Amino acid sequence: MQKWSSTSEETAAVEAEIKGIEAWWQSDRQKHIKRPYSAKSIAALRNVGVKIEYPSSVQGRKLWKLLNEHNKNGSYEITFGTTEPLIVKEMAKHLQTVYVSGALCGLSQAAWPGADHADYPSDLVPSVVKRIFNSQLWHDQRQTQMRLRYSEADRADLECIDYMTPIVADCDMGFGTLTGCMKTVRSFVEAGVAMIHIDDLALGLKKFTNGEGRTIVPTSEYLNRLTTARMTFDIMGADTMLLCRCDSDHAEFITSVIDPRDHPYVLGATNPDVETFVEALEAGKAKGQDYLTVKAEWKNKATLTTFDDAVNAAASSEEQYAAYLNEVAGRIVSLRERRAIAKKCLDGKDVYFDWEVPRLPLGQYMWQWSTKQVIDRAILAAPLGDVTWSRQDKPNKKDMHDFHGEVRKVFPDRLFAFGYVGAYDFVKAGYSQEEFENFPQDIAKMGCVWQFKVQPIWATQGLSLHAKQFAEKFKKEGIAGYMRDVAGPSAAQMATDKFGEPTARGDYLADAFFDVVAGLEITDAVE
Numbered sequence: 001m002q003k004w005s006s007t008s009e010e011t012a013a014v015e016a017e018i019k020g021i022e023a024w025w026q027s028d029r030q031k032h033i034k035r036p037y038s039a040k041s042i043a044a045l046r047n048v049g050v051k052i053e054y055p056s057s058v059q060g061r062k063l064w065k066l067l068n069e070h071n072k073n074g075s076y077e078i079t080f081g082t083t084e085p086l087i088v089k090e091m092a093k094h095l096q097t098v099y100v101s102g103a104l105c106g107l108s109q110a111a112w113p114g115a116d117h118a119d120y121p122s123d124l125v126p127s128v129v130k131r132i133f134n135s136q137l138w139h140d141q142r143q144t145q146m147r148l149r150y151s152e153a154d155r156a157d158l159e160c161i162d163y164m165t166p167i168v169a170d171c172d173m174g175f176g177t178l179t180g181c182m183k184t185v186r187s188f189v190e191a192g193v194a195m196i197h198i199d200d201l202a203l204g205l206k207k208f209t210n211g212e213g214r215t216i217v218p219t220s221e222y223l224n225r226l227t228t229a230r231m232t233f234d235i236m237g238a239d240t241m242l243l244c245r246c247d248s249d250h251a252e253f254i255t256s257v258i259d260p261r262d263h264p265y266v267l268g269a270t271n272p273d274v275e276t277f278v279e280a281l282e283a284g285k286a287k288g289q290d291y292l293t294v295k296a297e298w299k300n301k302a303t304l305t306t307f308d309d310a311v312n313a314a315a316s317s318e319e320q321y322a323a324y325l326n327e328v329a330g331r332i333v334s335l336r337e338r339r340a341i342a343k344k345c346l347d348g349k350d351v352y353f354d355w356e357v358p359r360l361p362l363g364q365y366m367w368q369w370s371t372k373q374v375i376d377r378a379i380l381a382a383p384l385g386d387v388t389w390s391r392q393d394k395p396n397k398k399d400m401h402d403f404h405g406e407v408r409k410v411f412p413d414r415l416f417a418f419g420y421v422g423a424y425d426f427v428k429a430g431y432s433q434e435e436f437e438n439f440p441q442d443i444a445k446m447g448c449v450w451q452f453k454v455q456p457i458w459a460t461q462g463l464s465l466h467a468k469q470f471a472e473k474f475k476k477e478g479i480a481g482y483m484r485d486v487a488g489p490s491a492a493q494m495a496t497d498k499f500g501e502p503t504a505r506g507d508y509l510a511d512a513f514f515d516v517v518a519g520l521e522i523t524d525a526v527e
């Protein structure tokens with residue numbers, strides 16, 4: 001059977017598809033996004049003539065509206081992570097979103113648990129999203145059924161919860177290859193997610209355990225990941241939101257120096273007599289020294305700096321360095337070109353700088369993070385996504401202010417996320433108790449409209465504490481203690497239907513299915 005009756009019918013269908021995409025990209029939800037490709041290219045990647053509306057689009061638009069309202073009002077949404085649908089149901093009574101964390105999925109949902117290395121199968125987090133989303137649908141459905149057993153007047157006194165809280169989920173580094181990233185993003189959309197975050201961390205090198213900063217990928221690779229996610233949404237016609245997470249804050253390594261935009265921040269040895277870092281590690285190991293000590297000593301010996309700082313040190317006057325800076329300012333200048341400019345400004349002197357010598361056993365280059373670099377990356381990424389987040393290991397007033405302020409100079413209405421990660425100690429970081437308490441409201445004014453709690457993870461700390469306390473008590477007091485302290489208070493706060501049945505179990509939904517099949521009317525039968 002032929003799909004099209006003629007090629008002209010096919011051409012007309014493709015043209016209509018292109019027009020549809022162009023009109024969609026002008027909608028309020030889409031118009032801030034800048035794509036490096038045309039609607040025509042996307043049409044050519046679509047199932048032309050097969051229109052699927054994904055629930056993820058509905059949830060994406062809902063979240064977009066919610067966050068923009070917060071942005072207008074200077075208010076915010078704050079939430080936390082869980083992988084458990086029954087907890088999401090309770091959260092819906094007070095919170096407007098829910099987070100599905102990769103770290104938590106890796107710890108509690110993977111076949112083999114582990115720390116947060118984003119090393120679990122790529123469909124793990126989407127599968128948790130799917131389970132939560134399905135359960136949201138089910139609770140919404142059973143609530144509809146229960147409510148429609150009452151008259152309109154009686155419904156006014158009944159609990160009526162919006163269970164369809166948009167789900168924000170962790171897409172880590174997009175799971176590697178371009179096609180791998182496309183498949184993962186597609187699984188999230190199919191699962192019903194409202195927003196995913198994608199970061200600039202290096203695949204396979206995510207570690208928080210070794211006392212070092214993280215490894216990031218070149219700017220170009222980060223932008224490719226985000227473009228891949230955007231392209232996948234566009235192919236699917238999905239309004240799913242994209243959160244551009246940037247991990248450059250306090251990063252210590254970068255996988256490659258292929259992108260000249262990164263060159264000003266790569267560290268090189270300026271001591272020509274130093275051995276390579278790998279050689280130093282081997283020698284240190286033979287002497288029984290630990291890795292971090294060897295690294296600190298070697299960095300000192302190598303006099304590691306950025307190329308610009310090496311030029312500054314080699315210049316014989318402030319004027320020479322100023323002339324160099326003047327030539328490299330405000331544009332992308334590769335190391336090769338920087339060397340030539342430096343030589344010219346320093347009267348023919350070569351600046352010794354070697355970024356190969358510091359490379360790690362796994363090949364990474366050493367990296368000098370700075371707020372400016374994080375800002376530069378976030379600004380480049382912003383047009384591909386809907387929300388921006390710079391993941392910070394520690395809260396820092398100046399960085400918070402500079403980062404959000406500078407990004408907003410370029411994108412005045414930018415929406416930001418803020419993750420409470422890394423066991424933040426606000427008081428140690430210089431916040432007064434009052435500033436700490438007002439922190440969520442204060443950063444909302446900078447545009448941080450979606451805030452979420454990750455480390456320490458409530459799902460491990462809070463639930464563990466509760467489970468431990470309950471286990472101890474249950475052993476001591478058994479079912480009598482359970483009835484008194486759990487069943488009793490729980491039943492007292494649980495909504496019930498007019499027959500005294502707890503509404504959340506949804507037995508009436510099952511009954512309703514049977515009744516409808518049996519030809520009974522289920523909306524007014526109990527009036």
Ligand SMILES: C[C@](O)(C(=O)O)[C@H](CC(=O)O)C(=O)O
Binds near residue numbers: 081455
């Ligand atoms: C937000 C995060 O991606 C997560 O998986 O929850 C983690 C949290 C953490 O391990 O601190 C991250 O920040 O990478």
